[in-house]
Amino acid sequence: MPLKHYLLTPGPTPVPERVALAMAHPIPHHRAPAFEALFAEVRDGLKWLYDTKSDVLTFACSGTGAMEGSIVNFFKPGDEIVTVNGGKFGERWGKIGKAYGLTVHELKVEWGKAVDPAAVEKALRDHPTARAVCVQASESSTGVAHPVREIAQITGRGEALCIVDAVSALGAMPLPMDEWGIDVLVTGSQKALMLPPGLAFGAASEKAWKRNETATLPRFYFDWKREREMQRKNQTAWTPSISLLMGLAEVIRWLRELTLPAVYERHERLARASRAAMTAIGCKLYAERPVVSLTTVWAPEGIDSDKLVKTLKTKYGVTLVGGQDAAKGKIFRIAHLGYFDDLDIVVAVAAIERALADLGYKAKPFGTGVGAAMAAMGE
């Protein structure tokens, strides 16, 4: 029998059957009332997810397009920004900023660690004219949750905007935009929102919209002001990704049925179980301030994590991801965001136990990790 396949990665994440089927329906025309009703429902749901009174705008692009939008709509050439670079996605802020002629002050953070809010405060003291702090709520290359709430408190006392990439965080953990004072919050479809990639979202606070009035960086496809005008009429400036929006409406209906507290609790339970399992089999956790969306783990001494990932894939049909850049070959990442349940973690842990044994590592009897995960689930 060919291997059954298990997609257990932190994006794309598995698409629930009811969502896949919703997207297989015939699509409406995007300038027709049927689309407008669908989009009104989606817009309302996104505000609920973001816990904000601001408009949450939808874009046909990947998360990187929304990150670019969160830069080009709020600054002038030469503006200074502080970027938190503690991983592959944190590094991206700097690349975008430089591509558009901003002066980027990078706050480097060791991979696997979270930024210290005091370091953000110091960066803003060192660069008092900095116009923003850009940070990840979940740095998926390291599995770290940066202290977004504390950073927003700091920026809230001055002129800098707090710009947050929550691509692998929003929908997995509470990120109440208005209450925390986040100024720009972006996310994507293929993580906790349980959709294929291709949609991204962004919202801006009043402080950010005020900044938009004087922002002169060039933009067209990612012009948020034009989008806001159109989307308030339940339309989009450019042709929207209609089938993904049909799926998103179904996702939002389902999340409302589940309720957000229950969704967040499930993410926490799966994170707890994964960490208990890895610790039980003698693996060290990688992230110091781990995000609820994924668990990053050091491969045992002498084992190349890329080889582990390959064994998982070819022998057990389990797709996990290894480390990128600084963490390449050293870590592996267990995802638990979106359409994941307890037994997915059992599958992941069992496959990891077996694959590690295949590679010569077997510190504990088989089932040690799975048992620890199951015990942690019941807590």
Place this chain on the structure above:
Amino acid sequence: MPLKHYLLTPGPTPVPERVALAMAHPIPHHRAPAFEALFAEVRDGLKWLYDTKSDVLTFACSGTGAMEGSIVNFFKPGDEIVTVNGGKFGERWGKIGKAYGLTVHELKVEWGKAVDPAAVEKALRDHPTARAVCVQASESSTGVAHPVREIAQITGRGEALCIVDAVSALGAMPLPMDEWGIDVLVTGSQKALMLPPGLAFGAASEKAWKRNETATLPRFYFDWKREREMQRKNQTAWTPSISLLMGLAEVIRWLRELTLPAVYERHERLARASRAAMTAIGCKLYAERPVVSLTTVWAPEGIDSDKLVKTLKTKYGVTLVGGQDAAKGKIFRIAHLGYFDDLDIVVAVAAIERALADLGYKAKPFGTGVGAAMAAMGE
């Protein structure tokens, strides 16, 4: 019984069942071999569709994103471009160019007419340092086919690039990029490629890639050079729209089975039938040099075309589109690109005959248009 719905618009166009089902399958991870095999197949198919040796790049965005890419990757601030503005999409070239600080020379063309190649030649004589001519192969707001082949011959003699938006043309008519000497050719997924919106494509000639080396307009998400490097490795720089790419692979397989000459012939047959039908019921055609993808028609004297479109929708379940901007209320547009067959045109014409009668216009006995369409199909 609720109305059955017929999507008969020039984008989005109907998605074939086999394509919708292909997209409902579980998605692979985009950094995994299964994705790379899929993407290699898609890349090969796109080169075949474009009839080019150049790489055809794929982007997660709508067609407008590919239009923006075809500007920001090839110019410096202050560069002059000539844009052909004979409709809503031609106008967009100028808006994008201005947003990025180019000097735009607009060649205005009356709505419903095609640009005269001699006018393009004159514009290039008047602006000898112009770096490009931007034009639509199919201006879907008017239903006009601009003479792209002749324009490419003109630009081929000098330094200007020939940049062509073929969003509603590619796949419906031959556009052999290399043979015609088109320098930049962009298209989208939701027209003749029979997919939902959300993917766009772009290819550049050697002349254009040479220009890319000195192009300094800012870009990040739409950086074609970075994409070319990645896509040659069957990867994308940013997370791709995986489910739509799964659909595209299925579309390409189907187009190969059908063969392109047969696909183009079908588009011509449907265009011929639509035009015969409208003429037979006494309606005047709008476009002087009509594109094969759609038929644009003047509403009869005294009839508001928006009212006609509304009647078609609410009473007959048929979604057609009316006119935009200068043509608003005056014209309606019958689409025949993508997943359309003879009987779709019969449906469209029959509904138009009935809706026109509802609005007080009935010059000919019922069936006159349908009969003329059927006769033209058999020619």
